[in-house]
Amino acid sequence: MRIELCELVLERPGGIRAVDGISYLFDSERCDAVAILGANGAGKSTLLESIPGLVPIRSGAIRVDGMNVEKRNLSVVRSKVGMIFQNSDDQLFSNTVGEDVAFGPRNLKLPADEVAKRVQEALASMEIAHLAERDVAHLSGGEKRRAALAGVLAMKPEAILLDEPTSMLDPRGCRELAERLAALPALKLIATHDLEFAGRLCPECLILLEGRIAAAGETGELLKQRELLLRCGLA
Amino acid sequence: MTGPVSCFFPVLSGSAQRGVFGRIAPLPKVCLVLGFLVLAVSFDRYDWLGCTLFAAVPFLLARIGGVSPLRLLRRTALALPFVLCAAAANLLFDRELVDFAGGATLPGGILSFWVLAAKTLATTGMVLLLAETTSATGISGALVRLHVPCILILQIQLLLRYLVLTAEEARNLANGYFLRNPECRIIPVRDWGMLCGRLFLRSVERAEAVYRAMQCRLFHAGKPLEAGEVGSFAEWGGCILLFGVLCLMRGTLS
Numbered sequence: 001m002r003i004e005l006c007e008l009v010l011e012r013p014g015g016i017r018a019v020d021g022i023s024y025l026f027d028s029e030r031c032d033a034v035a036i037l038g039a040n041g042a043g044k045s046t047l048l049e050s051i052p053g054l055v056p057i058r059s060g061a062i063r064v065d066g067m068n069v070e071k072r073n074l075s076v077v078r079s080k081v082g083m084i085f086q087n088s089d090d091q092l093f094s095n096t097v098g099e100d101v102a103f104g105p106r107n108l109k110l111p112a113d114e115v116a117k118r119v120q121e122a123l124a125s126m127e128i129a130h131l132a133e134r135d136v137a138h139l140s141g142g143e144k145r146r147a148a149l150a151g152v153l154a155m156k157p158e159a160i161l162l163d164e165p166t167s168m169l170d171p172r173g174c175r176e177l178a179e180r181l182a183a184l185p186a187l188k189l190i191a192t193h194d195l196e197f198a199g200r201l202c203p204e205c206l207i208l209l210e211g212r213i214a215a216a217g218e219t220g221e222l223l224k225q226r227e228l229l230l231r232c233g234l235a
Numbered sequence: 236m237t238g239p240v241s242c243f244f245p246v247l248s249g250s251a252q253r254g255v256f257g258r259i260a261p262l263p264k265v266c267l268v269l270g271f272l273v274l275a276v277s278f279d280r281y282d283w284l285g286c287t288l289f290a291a292v293p294f295l296l297a298r299i300g301g302v303s304p305l306r307l308l309r310r311t312a313l314a315l316p317f318v319l320c321a322a323a324a325n326l327l328f329d330r331e332l333v334d335f336a337g338g339a340t341l342p343g344g345i346l347s348f349w350v351l352a353a354k355t356l357a358t359t360g361m362v363l364l365l366a367e368t369t370s371a372t373g374i375s376g377a378l379v380r381l382h383v384p385c386i387l388i389l390q391i392q393l394l395l396r397y398l399v400l401t402a403e404e405a406r407n408l409a410n411g412y413f414l415r416n417p418e419c420r421i422i423p424v425r426d427w428g429m430l431c432g433r434l435f436l437r438s439v440e441r442a443e444a445v446y447r448a449m450q451c452r453l454f455h456a457g458k459p460l461e462a463g464e465v466g467s468f469a470e471w472g473g474c475i476l477l478f479g480v481l482c483l484m485r486g487t488l489s
């Protein structure tokens with residue numbers, strides 16, 4: 001799986017230039033987990049949201065496996081790329097956890113028994129099988145995050161975009177999430193401030209500063225550069 | 236979601252989908268509920284006895300179906316103030332004496348007020364019972380089978396989601412307001428404008444975010460919805476029998 005950003009410029013309402021000319025190639029064969037680091041407002045969420053076509057492209061291009069992200073390709077792109085939002089509340093909207101996890105596979109038009117199988121698998125892999133009948137509004141923050149992840153995993157995407165995945169998790173939850181993600185056979189792009197999590201899971205990282213790439217390379221190496229981290233609001 | 240607001244939107248809060256009622260296929264249930272609604276609203280405006288008995292039906296069914304009738308009543312009662320405010324005018328203007336029972340008479344306003352309240356309990360109670368025991372997908376699948384236009388079903392689904400979000404946001408806003416204003420018990424009128432405006436903006440924003448998350452999982456509005464299962468012979472038999480009893484009640488009580 002390859003996700004390619006070419007001279008990408010993204011604007012938010014009010015003309016705020018959240019991403020300002022980024023070019024980069026994410027390639028699962030080179031590295032299957034990439035951290036996107038940056039201070040508040042650096043443009044991480046905007047960048048991730050643009051990949052499944054949620055933020056209009058001002059100029060430049062995004063290619064997913066060679067396919068341009070544009071209106072006519074959106075359903076193919078979205079079946080390949082899953083996204084976990086910064087706020088899990090926005091992501092869960094069905095009655096029960098089980099039903100919410102089934103939402104994606106149903107939209108993939110899978111037969112009912114395959115949907116049921118995928119739901120079971122996804123819930124089991126997130127260790128929330130016991131929450132299947134629970135109301136999505138009555139979960140803890142960490143449980144919501146896992147339910148949201150299960151909803152995306154059930155679609156078996158080739159790439160998963162995670163926006164601040166550790167923000168609601170306790171230390172053990174973070175460790176377990178890192179282990180689970182590492183075991184997933186998919187390209188993972190992870191926007192986070194959690195340097196320890198990034199260091200543990202992602203061999204490669206991209207540091208954003210005001211919508212531009214400030215540095216990119218091996219995570220271990222970059223995280224040692226205190227000057228750089230200070231300049232980018234990460235230390 | 237907790238508190239009174241959540242009571243009003245059981246569709247998206249905990250569903251008692253495992254009781255007897257929850258196990259019946261959505262289509263016969265939806266048909267039964269539609270039939271019940273038609274019968275309930277068909278009572279004349281002074282038919283207090285029939286309406287009262289009909290008002291009891293959803294709660295009786297809830298009891299049989301393993302849903303707490305008391306909880307259902309609490310949720311249903313939330314709709315009452317809106318209807319009763321509208322019906323209050325009857326009390327003032329309709330003073331003509333009407334036969335009540337055994338030769339006793341009552342002002343028509345009081346009877347029609349009572350009938351309206353009973354009709355509200357009956358219809359809202361039944362719809363909430365359906366929502367409580369059937370998944371949103373199930374209901375929409377049944378509506379597709381009944382050839383309700385997809386766009387209308389979609390509107391209902393999105394509206395429900397929007398209402399839930401608005402309720403959640405209203406609660407967050409109210410919490411935020413009262414926490415920083417501990418002396419206050421009722422929000423003063425001068426702050427209503429600001430809070431309502433904020434509520435509108437925030438709920439629209441959140442609704443947009445939810446819609447985007449739905450799109451990410453391949454939901455799109457123009458897509459035809461899937462028809463649900465038809466239901467077994469026994470399920471239809473049970474629902475038709477029940478509807479027959481209701482028709483009989485309706486016939487003899489007017």
Ligand SMILES: Nc1ncnc2c1ncn2[C@@H]1O[C@H](COP(=O)(O)OP(=O)(O)OP(=O)(O)O)[C@@H](O)[C@H]1O
Nearest residue numbers: 012013016018038039040041042043044045046047
């Ligand atoms: N909905 C919006 N409307 C207008 N501007 C926005 C919106 N969302 C983000 N922005 C602006 O776009 C810029 C990038 O925001 P973005 O959310 O991508 O940052 P981020 O790196 O994800 O930050 P954080 O770490 O706080 O989540 C910021 O300047 C922000 O103010």
Ligand SMILES: [Mg+2]
Nearest residue numbers: 044045086163
């Ligand atoms: Mg962000």
